Amino acid sequence: MAKASSKKPRDTAPIDPMPARVDPCLATLVDKPPKGPDWAYEVKWDGHRIAVHIEPSRVRILTRGGYDWTGKFPSIADDARRLAVKTAILDGEAVVLDDKGRSDFGMLQRALGRLPSPYESGAIVFFAFDLLYLDGRDLRRLPLRERRRLLEPLVAGREGAVRLSDEVQADGDEFFRVACxxxxxxxxxxxxxxxxxxxxxEWWQKITCKRRDSFVIVGFEPSTVPGHLGRLLLGARQGNDLVYVGGCGTGWSHELSRELRKLLEGMKTKAPAVALRRKGAVFIEPVLVAEVEYRAWTDDGKLRHASFKGIREREDEAAIFSLSDGTAKF
Incomplete structure (x- = not known):
């Protein structure tokens, strides 16, 4: 009688161990789209960058900074379990779409529950644009065209919470013009x-219609309208400190102005997070982050024509704008 082999069948053993977490690939901001046959284009989604880890006994959803937000995206986790894979890591963006099919960061933040919202977590969808691991094989060493070839059969044509972020075959300049x-x-x-x-x-590049970044909310100025918000005061990282970079006083509705004022009133502090003396300013604990759209920087390092786009928790530090990176040039 032949002796039973102690080795597991080859197809059940992973070729490569599955990473517990992968630091995401990040796009560099450039002024114009690159040209040539080696470049592919996608829509820049306006949401939360996440990685969906599908494992034999569970699904985990990790943020860009490595936080486990599986509980915040139940519909995505549930739909990911239905994919025809044993193990996988999908890279992409969690978004809420408006009535014209555009991703809207403010709608996403309200669906995540920080402010009163008509949107439920089930409205959040995940657009997958990369595949980093599949059924025991680490795909990161492969070129993007090969990773996309493996990704598309898994998620293309789906209408659930997990969908494909389409590549667009077009002239980069024309695609950018139409997107804007x-x-x-x-x-x-x-x-x-x-x-x-x-x-x-430089292997991933982003071209934005307007500049947009995340800043810590360090305080606010009350509106002349009782109970409303006049202006948010914002800070950016510089080393281990926060530095005041100006504020924004537009971008919210009458209703949202009142909701934000109520939220911030509950976070007041006597110890400002930045070196700033400003008459009438109310300083708050630096625990919230504002997504802000702006035109440029002033010569003295303040945001020019800033407009509020959404709010989120500070716990995922990775996305907060850092002056130390040299991203802002005054």
């Missing part, structure tokens, strides 16, 4: 021959 005309945030260009690299580099 339709009120989109911008586009992403990706080099199809490059492997997946964590961190920021």
């Amino acid at each position: 005309e339709h009120g989109l945030e911008g586009i992403i260009a990706k080099h199809v021959e490059e492997p997946y690299r964590s961190g920021r580099g």
